[in-house]
Amino acid sequence: MGDQTGLAVAVEHRGAALHGFDAIDGVVEAQTTLWNSWSYRNGYTLAIKSTGAPMDFVAEDDDFNRYPFLIAPAYQMVSQQLADKWRRYVEQGGHLILTSRTGQKNELGQFHEGPWYAPILDLIGDDVDGFDMLPSNASAKVAAGGKTYEWHRWADILTPRPGTQVLATYADHYYAGKAAATTRKLGKGSVTMIGVSTDDGELEREIVRSVYQRADVAIEDLPKGVFIDWRGGFDLMVNYNPQPFAPVLPASAKIVHGQVPLAPAQTLIWKDPTP
Secondary structure, eight states, X not given: OOOOTXXXXXXXXXXHHHHTTTOBTTBOOOSSTTOOHHHHHHHXXXXXXXXXXXXXXXXXXXXXXXXXXEEETTOOBOOHHHHHHHHHHHHTTOEEEEETTXXXXXXXXXXXXXXXXGGGHHHHTEEEEEXXXXXXXXXXXXXXXXXXXXXXXXXXXXXXXXXXXXXXXXXXXXXXXXXXXXXXEETXXXXXXXXXXXXXXXXXXXXXXXXXXXTXXXXXXXXXXXXXXXXXXXXXXXXXXXXXXXXXXXXTOEEEEOOSSBOXXXXXXXXXXXX
């Protein structure tokens, strides 16, 4: 639990952009009963928190350059202006993560007059052939790093362009072998596209963590339910995991509340006087 410089990540959030597929003018747009916008977004925030990174929520008109990492989960309604802003952010050294359904419609909630996800295609370095969602009784897998993961909720089917690296591929159905997640370097930064939504979110967690690793930024590997935050010069850790957790604190850290190991449902607060 050391220096957090360079870890900070922003989660871009706008209600209409995230929830455009839940309901527009009273018409349900989810396309699958397995989709839940809040659960989807929270899966990514949990992946971020597992790294020990400070996290903030931002809007489209905020300054992205304050954050080394930026993620826009299921940001369905994307204008060309926003896509251009994302590109400038990456070219200047930012690391951008986009996910399923991002860019599917314009800022008015209408499909783009062009290819699927038109505004972000040059940014992510992919073409989007289409998308699929499956009933819960179907079998569907995606493969990455020698492992397979179940998915049902959503799958963007990607065809990478030259210079784009494939991180995960679909293992079955008519799009077997097609890319499910990709990454590319752009300017001084990188863009990662995670087109699949797996059942347990483990693939997404691993890919989010890999973005930090490719950027040569050291991260934590906190267990599920263990969270760290910072307030007023103090480090705070809570444990919602059923097992105790023993964090490695800096030698200069002074514990002001709690003890190590951190028991379930307990809090640990410490202060590190070193800069």
